[in-house]
Amino acid sequence: MKIKKLITAVFISLIIGLLAGIGLMPSVPVWKILLLLIIPFAVFFILKKLGDHSYKRIPSEKLPPQLDQFEILNHLLKNIEDGNWGEKNQEFIILKKTHPSLANQLLKIQHLYQSNKQFTQNTAHELQTPLAIIKGHAELLLQAPSLDEKEAKAIGAILQNINRLSRINTTLILLSKIEHGRFADEQLVCLNEIVEATLDHFSDAIDLQKIKIEKLYAADFTVNMSTTLAEILMANLLQNAIRHNLSEGHIKIEINKKELKISNPGKPLATAPENLFTRFYRESKKEESLGLGLSIVKMIVEQSRLEVGYVFGDGVHTVSIKSKD
Amino acid sequence: MKFLIIEDEQDLLDLITRYLKKEGHVCEQAADYKEGFRKINNHDYDCAIIDLQLPGGDGMKLVEMMRKESAETGIVIISAKESVEDRIKGLDLGADDYLTKPFNLAELNARIKAVLRRKTKTPNKELDFGELVINLEERNAMANGVSLQLTKKEYEILVFLARNKNRVVTKDSIAEFLWGDYMDDAVSYDFIYAHVKNLRKKLAENNCGEYLKTVYGIGYKFSDH
Numbered sequence: 001m002k003i004k005k006l007i008t009a010v011f012i013s014l015i016i017g018l019l020a021g022i023g024l025m026p027s028v029p030v031w032k033i034l035l036l037l038i039i040p041f042a043v044f045f046i047l048k049k050l051g052d053h054s055y056k057r058i059p060s061e062k063l064p065p066q067l068d069q070f071e072i073l074n075h076l077l078k079n080i081e082d083g084n085w086g087e088k089n090q091e092f093i094i095l096k097k098t099h100p101s102l103a104n105q106l107l108k109i110q111h112l113y114q115s116n117k118q119f120t121q122n123t124a125h126e127l128q129t130p131l132a133i134i135k136g137h138a139e140l141l142l143q144a145p146s147l148d149e150k151e152a153k154a155i156g157a158i159l160q161n162i163n164r165l166s167r168i169n170t171t172l173i174l175l176s177k178i179e180h181g182r183f184a185d186e187q188l189v190c191l192n193e194i195v196e197a198t199l200d201h202f203s204d205a206i207d208l209q210k211i212k213i214e215k216l217y218a219a220d221f222t223v224n225m226s227t228t229l230a231e232i233l234m235a236n237l238l239q240n241a242i243r244h245n246l247s248e249g250h251i252k253i254e255i256n257k258k259e260l261k262i263s264n265p266g267k268p269l270a271t272a273p274e275n276l277f278t279r280f281y282r283e284s285k286k287e288e289s290l291g292l293g294l295s296i297v298k299m300i301v302e303q304s305r306l307e308v309g310y311v312f313g314d315g316v317h318t319v320s321i322k323s324k325d
Numbered sequence: 326m327k328f329l330i331i332e333d334e335q336d337l338l339d340l341i342t343r344y345l346k347k348e349g350h351v352c353e354q355a356a357d358y359k360e361g362f363r364k365i366n367n368h369d370y371d372c373a374i375i376d377l378q379l380p381g382g383d384g385m386k387l388v389e390m391m392r393k394e395s396a397e398t399g400i401v402i403i404s405a406k407e408s409v410e411d412r413i414k415g416l417d418l419g420a421d422d423y424l425t426k427p428f429n430l431a432e433l434n435a436r437i438k439a440v441l442r443r444k445t446k447t448p449n450k451e452l453d454f455g456e457l458v459i460n461l462e463e464r465n466a467m468a469n470g471v472s473l474q475l476t477k478k479e480y481e482i483l484v485f486l487a488r489n490k491n492r493v494v495t496k497d498s499i500a501e502f503l504w505g506d507y508m509d510d511a512v513s514y515d516f517i518y519a520h521v522k523n524l525r526k527k528l529a530e531n532n533c534g535e536y537l538k539t540v541y542g543i544g545y546k547f548s549d550h
Contacts, residue, residue, distance in 0.1 A: 128405040129334055132427030136340035139430045142493045142544075149541045156495060156543030163497045166427050170407065177408070185409065201504070204478060204516045228409055 009044040016043065073102075080110045117176060124172045131169070135162045171292045174232070178299045183226035191221040191230065191321075192255055198234040205242050212250040219257040223323065225304035233300045236293045237262050237319055244317065263318035273310050326371040326441070328352045331361040331387060332403065333379050341374060344430045345437075358382030365391050371444075372399040372437055377406055377415070385418055392419025399440040403428065429498040435488040452487050454549045457533045459487055468531035478503065479524045482517070486537065486547035495544040521545060 016039050072091045079085050087107075096103040138158045141147075147155075177183070199206070199213060206213065223230070241251045241264040254261040269276070277298040297319075301308045307322045328350050332338040335356060342352045353368070355361040358381035365373070365387060373391050377384035384402070391400055400420045404411065407425045415423050421440040424433060442448045442461070452459040459466045464480050466473045475483065485502050486494055500513035525537050538546045 125405060128426045129337065133334060133336045133340065135427045136337060136344075136430055139495075139498075140340060140343060142495070152493075152541045152543060156541070159495050159497055159543075162427070163501075170425075173407065204520075208516055208519055 012043050013041075069098075073106075076106060077109075080106075080113055085110050085114075117179065120172055120176050124169045124176070127169050128166070131162055131166050135159065135166075138162065168292070171296070175292070175296060175299060178229065178296070178303055181303060183229055183303075185227050186225060187227065188222050189225055189227055189230045191223060191234070191260055192217055194227075194230045194234045195238075195253060195255070195260070198231070198238050201235070202238055202242060205239075206251075209242065209245065210248045211242060211245055214250055214252045216252070216254040218255065221255050221257060221260050221323075223304060223306065225300075225306075229300045229304065233297060233321075236297050237321075240293060240319070241317075258323040259320055260322075261318055261320045263316050265315050266317050268312055268315070269317075273312070276310060277308075326350045327369070329355065329361075329364055329368070329370045329373045331355040331364075331373065331379065331384065332376040333357055334376075340430065341433065344434060348434065358384070358387065361387050362390070365394060369395060370398050372401070372441060374401050374403055374433075374437070375420075377402060377404040377411070385414065388415060388420050389418045397444055399437065399444045401433070401437055401440060403433070429495075429501060431485075431489045431492065431494050431498045432502050435485050435502065438488045452484070454487070454490075454536065457528070457536055459484060468528055468533040471531045473527045473531065475524070475527065476520075478516075478520050479527070482520055483524060483547075486545055490547045490549055493540045493544050493546050498544070 016036070072095060076089070076091050076095065079089065092103065092106070095106070138155050142152065142155045142159070205211075238251070241262050244266040245251065245264045246266060249265045252261075252263045254263075277294045297308060300306075301321065305324045307324055309320045309322065311318050311320075328345055330338055330341050330345075330352060332341065332354075333356055338354050338356060342354060345352050353364060353370070355364050358379040361375070361379065361384075362382070373387075375384050375387055375391070379387075384404070388400055388402060391398060400422075402415045402420045402423045403426060404415075404423070405426045412423045421443065422436050424436060448461075450460065450462050452461065457466060457468050461484070464477075465475055466480070466483060481503060482499060485499060496514050496517050499517050503517075504513060521537065521539075525534060528534050528536060536547055536549070538548060540546050
């Protein structure tokens with residue numbers, strides 16, 4: 001395209017130059033010569049302008065078929081979600097030329113999405129210090145020797161709820177960190193080992209509820225993922241298996257090369273399984289549950305090229321983690 | 326012992342100071358980077374508690390400087406930054422422990438004591454309360470000369486309470502100390518209840534039942550008198 005235009009421009013300037021040469025033969029005033037020298041540049045410039053204008057119109061004829069347009073849009077939306085967004089993005093530049101108002105809307109969505117994410121993160125961070133101060137004051141207050149039972153219990157309730165707040169907070173920070181993909185410790189992780197360490201960590205809970213652990217390890221399940229996230233993943237899954245277990249129940253852990261399954265007996269779900277992975281969804285009304293555990297699981301799994309599944313049958317809940325590769 | 330506390334939230338700075346003064350320590354305060362810098366340069370401390378986000382500079386630099394100044398000073402970082410990277414960086418620069426906000430004062434206190442114990446050349450092998458003696462090396466306790474055969478968690482709870490003696494320690498603090506963020510409140514309350522029950526039984530069997538008191542169902546208190 002460009003070369004063609006350039007050749008035309010050079011060609012035209014040559015002809016004009018030739019004409020000018022002929023024109024120069026007889027004695028001509030200087031201004032005429034200057035004018036003739038300028039004309040080729042002017043023509044070149046106009047052509048260039050025209051070229052730009054025609055380029056702007058070309059896409060309407062050369063528009064990719066409808067489907068491709070949707071694909072571009074889809075791609076852009078995905079970029080927004082992944083945070084790989086840049087206004088210099090090739091697709092966005094095309095969209096801006098073909099559908100400016102749509103591009104503007106998209107830009108707005110991107111800003112909203114970004115500021116929403118930022119908001120969660122900043123708020124959660126900013127809350128840590130005031131929480132620390134309230135907690136400290138309440139803790140000191142609790143040491144007053146003159147405290148009666150009513151007062152002590154009130155302070156106890158304050159402390160307990162500050163703790164709850166701060167746990168929601170740290171969990172939200174964690175979620176937003178996973179969303180931003182900010183975990184650098186990615187390496188080959190053997191999930192069997194992580195399961196073992198987590199079981200050890202929860203040995204109190206397991207012993208106290210007299211839960212039996214049944215292990216069926218056929219092979220090592222290794223995944224390329226962040227160690228921190230792997231630990232959080234297993235802690236969440238096993239904690240659920242303990243919390244929603246029957247007393248004196250059991251937990252079965254099956255691991256093979258590409259899959260890990262954790263199952264435990266328990267009451268059937270009160271809702272459709274899809275809701276399980278939603279933020280702040282709680283199956284039980286128990287106050288201790290934040291309702292964030294499984295949404296963390298889902299996010300970690302998505303980040304680590306894994307899949308999570310859930311089934312309930314014969315009074316047994318089974319959560320499975322599968323490798324996508 | 327002489328402490329330096331560097332924290333820009335005046336309220337938090339005062340709270341920590343009050344808590345540590347009750348332990349009988351001398352506490353100096355610094356509310357920003359500059360003041361912290363000056364105090365580190367001009368005085369010696371047994372322990373420094375340093376916040377990372379300070380007006381006027383990065384607390385990490387103060388940690389580094391404090392460590393260069395003296396190898397014996399215990400350094401505990403307190404920060405709202407909870408990432409593993411920050412933690413590793415802090416410890417690499419010479420901090421002895423890293424506590425994320427919001428923390429319990431009881432936990433800060435227990436951690437400082439553990440750090441100070443590690444730092445001294447001839448560390449105390451035991452916490453001696455007369456009839457009850459906690460052996461920190463064998464991780465066990467003797468009540469009137471009888472070994473109590475404590476489980477790991479029983480021992481940890483006992484030491485945590487003993488390090489905060491004569492103070493009410495809530496179940497939340499104990500839960501956080503024992504399990505970190507992973508455990509739910511109500512579930513962990515049950516465990517703590519079970520552990521403390523066993524612990525008290527073992528103490529009572531050897532006439533040391535007076536040491537551990539329940540405080541209105543919200544927490545426990547270790548008292549040595």
